[in-house]
Amino acid sequence: MDEHLDTSGSGPTGSGPTGTSPAGATGxxxxxxxxxxxxxxxxxxxxxxxxxxxxxxxEGTGAVIWELLEHPTGEHELVDLLSRAxxxxxxVIAPEVAAFLEQLAAEHVIRQP
Amino acid sequence: xxxxTPSPQTTPTATxxxxxxxxxxxPGTTGAIATDPPDDATWQQLLQRVDRQRLPGLLxxxxxxxxxxxxxxxxxxxxxxxxxxxxxxxxxxxxxxxxTAALAVDGIEVVALKGSAHAHLAYxxxxxxxxxxxxxxxxxxxxxxAITTLGTQRGAHRQTPELRPGYDRRFAKSITxxxxxxxxxxxxxxxxxxxxxxxxxxxxLFASAVAFxxxxxxVRALGPEARLLHTCFHAGLGDPRPRLxxxxxxxxxxxxGDHDNDRVIALAERWECQAVxxxxxxxxxxxxxxxxxxxxxxxxxxxxxxxxxxxxxxxxVGTNRSHTAKVLASLPFIDDLRTRAAFLVGSAxxxxxxxxxxxxxxxxxxxxxxxxxxRGR
Numbered sequence: 001m002d003e004h005l006d007t008s009g010s011g012p013t014g015s016g017p018t019g020t021s022p023a024g025a026t027g028x029x030x031x032x033x034x035x036x037x038x039x040x041x042x043x044x045x046x047x048x049x050x051x052x053x054x055x056x057x058x059e060g061t062g063a064v065i066w067e068l069l070e071h072p073t074g075e076h077e078l079v080d081l082l083s084r085a086x087x088x089x090x091x092v093i094a095p096e097v098a099a100f101l102e103q104l105a106a107e108h109v110i111r112q113p
Numbered sequence: 114x115x116x117x118t119p120s121p122q123t124t125p126t127a128t129x130x131x132x133x134x135x136x137x138x139x140p141g142t143t144g145a146i147a148t149d150p151p152d153d154a155t156w157q158q159l160l161q162r163v164d165r166q167r168l169p170g171l172l173x174x175x176x177x178x179x180x181x182x183x184x185x186x187x188x189x190x191x192x193x194x195x196x197x198x199x200x201x202x203x204x205x206x207x208x209x210x211x212x213t214a215a216l217a218v219d220g221i222e223v224v225a226l227k228g229s230a231h232a233h234l235a236y237x238x239x240x241x242x243x244x245x246x247x248x249x250x251x252x253x254x255x256x257x258x259a260i261t262t263l264g265t266q267r268g269a270h271r272q273t274p275e276l277r278p279g280y281d282r283r284f285a286k287s288i289t290x291x292x293x294x295x296x297x298x299x300x301x302x303x304x305x306x307x308x309x310x311x312x313x314x315x316x317x318l319f320a321s322a323v324a325f326x327x328x329x330x331x332v333r334a335l336g337p338e339a340r341l342l343h344t345c346f347h348a349g350l351g352d353p354r355p356r357l358x359x360x361x362x363x364x365x366x367x368x369x370g371d372h373d374n375d376r377v378i379a380l381a382e383r384w385e386c387q388a389v390x391x392x393x394x395x396x397x398x399x400x401x402x403x404x405x406x407x408x409x410x411x412x413x414x415x416x417x418x419x420x421x422x423x424x425x426x427x428x429x430v431g432t433n434r435s436h437t438a439k440v441l442a443s444l445p446f447i448d449d450l451r452t453r454a455a456f457l458v459g460s461a462x463x464x465x466x467x468x469x470x471x472x473x474x475x476x477x478x479x480x481x482x483x484x485x486x487x488r489g490r
Contacts (some may be wrong), residue, residue, distance in 0.1 A: 010196070030329040034329030037206050039240045042177055042192055048203040055200050 027075030028112055030101055032066070036109040049109045054106060061086075062100055072113045075101060125151070127158035130181070131296055134159075136356040136401050137175040138241070140368050146181040156187050160194065167358040169194040170241040198243040205229070209247050210328040212298065215266040216251070221259050223333065224250040224322050227347065228363075230334035233325045235365050237379035242358070244324035248287070250301040250335075256282050259300055260290065268293040277464040284456050286310065305346045307443030307456075308425040309386045325357060337372035338380050342390070350429035360396045367397070367405045374408040381413065382454060385446075388426050421445045437461070 032038075035050035045058040045066045058066050064085075065078060079097050083090045104110040114468045125133075125147050133146030151159065170361045173195040175181040180275045183191065206229050228244035251259045263269040272289040274283050281288055286306035294354050303310045304318075321336035322353055336345055344366055348359040366372065381390050391414040398407050404410075418426065421442075428434055428442035442459040447453040 034326075035210075036212075036329050037203045039203060039242060040238060041195050041199055042173055044192075044196075045204065046196060046199045047209055048200075053204070055203065057196070 005107075027077075028101075029072045029074045030069055030105070030110045030112055031072040032069050033109050033111050038066070038109075047107075047109050051105055056109065065097070065100060088109050120434070122196045124149075125155075127151075127155050127162060130155070130159050130281065131139050131162050131166065131168075131357070132402060133181065133390075134163065134171050134175050135166065135361050136181055136364070136403060137171050137178070138237070139364055139403065145179075146175055148182055149184050150184045150187060151395065156183075156190070160190060164194065166356050167243050167245070168319065168361075169198045170243050171361070174241055175419070185325075195240070199240060201245070202229075202243055205244065205247055206219050206327060207296075208292075208296065208326065209249075209332065211331050212249060212263065212267070213304075213332055214330065215260055216249075216259055216267075217336065219258065219262045221255045221262060222252050222319055223259075224319060225332050225334050225342065226250050226304075229332070230325065231344075231362050232339070233327065234323070234334055234337075234340070234355055235362060235370065242362075246297060246299065248299045248301060250304075251304050252319060253282050256288070256300070256302055260288065263290055263298070263300070268476075269298060272297065275464075276461045280459040284459060304343045305350060307439045307460075308383060308428065308446050309346070309350075309389060311443065311446040312386070314383070337366075337370055337377045341366045341370060341372050341377055342381060342384065342386060345386070345389045345393040348387045348396055350426065353430040353434065355396065355400075356399060360393075363393050364397045364401055367409065368393075369409070377409055378412050386424070387416045388422040391416040391418070392430075394425060 004036050005057065028109045033050060036047055038045055040063075042060070043054040043063060047058060047066070048085040049056065061082065064082070068073045068078060075097060078101075082088070082093050082097065086093070101110065130151060136142045136148065140430065148481075150156075159172075163169055169191070171263065172181075173191050176183050176191055209225060209229055213225065214222050226248040228246065228248060229239075229369060230242070232239035232242035249259075260269075260271065269290040269292045272291050282303065285302055286303040286304075289302055290298045292298060303313055303315060305313075318339055321339055322333045323336050324331040324333050332342065341363075344359070344363045345376060348355045348363045349357065381387055394405055394410055394414050397403055405414075425442045425446070428438040431438075440457065443456065444453055447456060
């Protein structure tokens with residue numbers, strides 16, 4: 001396994017979710033690249049990017065995001081969902097989600113519709 | 114009066130655990146496999162056998178579902194094995210997508226057999242099923258074109274030369290190609306060598322094919338009825354001691370498949386492979402300890418094979434199994450005399466070019482054939 005992607009590593013903390021994304025603004029929408037091959041492995045996901053030979057291991061909250069990206073989903077929507085699910089302030093989660101999506105996009109395993 | 118002695122609480126052996134893993138998730142097998150973690154020696158035995166039987170997906174599923182109690186270290190073992198197995202599977206699927214695309218460019222029909230098709234179409238989660246190679250079915254008339262295409266586009270070459278010119282297109286089960294990185298690929302013409310294979314309508318396999326999505330492509334697989342019978346061939350005739358994963362495939366399909374029972378029965382009767390289905394059911398019973406009920410089991414579970422069919426099955430999995438035994442057992446399945454002669458000669462006496470390339474002489478091939486004939490009958 002060549003690379004681990006995990007949004008939970010820095011341990012988001014906070015007093016609770018506050019607010020939601022601005023009305024009408026969902027941020028960029030993402031979904032899994034159809035050519036990315038993948039398998040669940042317990043609570044992790046193993047992904048083989050298109051035309052690559054190195055595998056990615058997506059763990060923790062990253063695996064949850066991967067499941068959510070089955071259908072096109074806005075970045076703000078992901079932040080809202082994770083904020084509510086983890087009872088964590090959006091402002092804490094948002095940068096981590098953005099960074100994670102950026103990593104996945106750089107690996108060509110997600111793309112914008 | 115004496116009280117009955119309670120039976121001692123026995124600790125599950127590696128064999129008990131393996132069988133529990135192999136049947137985990139099947140309808141009617143929801144009970145616990147083990148409520149206490151196995152000791153180290155049993156665990157190591159189980160891991161070895163799980164690898165050999167290609168069951169790391171079911172092992173992890175059994176642990177995650179709480180059916181098999183393990184220690185933290187044992188769970189890590191199972192996770193590591195599964196991660197490695199899934200990594201290998203994903204690379205094979207990447208290859209499958211590339212191979213089918215390469216063949217499609219040249220207008221060659223292709224159907225994926227076993228492996229990835231079973232993982233995606235038979236199981237509730239493809240991560241339950243691991244596999245170790247890529248098997249493709251192409252039409253007989255396009256077999257040579259497929260070999261040429263894969264040679265040109267991917268640098269694949271035949272592992273062994275053709276026995277005789279034209280033999281593969283008429284009689285071979287499959288051709289093994291080797292890609293430049295050493296990976297083998299089986300290019301199938303049919304589902305079983307000789308015998309029952311002569312009764313399979315090969316065109317029908319393509320006409321009834323279904324598709325599943327893989328890597329953004331639609332990959333074709335056998336239709337559910339043909340897939341179930343192919344699974345019977347593979348489990349029932351592929352090896353005298355088939356892997357548990359092959360028998361599990363069959364149990365999975367029989368118990369949860371989307372096939373039409375009446376069509377399976379009709380197809381099995383048309384292919385005259387009732388004895389093979391009966392053997393598959395027997396393997397489920399003996400190796401997995403499960404009794405498969407339903408119309409297919411009712412029809413074939415107690416099938417009494419004809420002498421011809423019993424000899425055919427023996428040729429693959431009996432004590433005298435051999436290539437020659439399969440060839441001889443095939444003759445009653447071939448109605449046309451000229452075809453019978455061509456099959457017999459083609460299978461038993463290779464062309465000079467084959468012998469030269471293999472560095473052997475044709476007489477030694479014949480002698481090998483005589484030696485494998487059953488004695489004392």
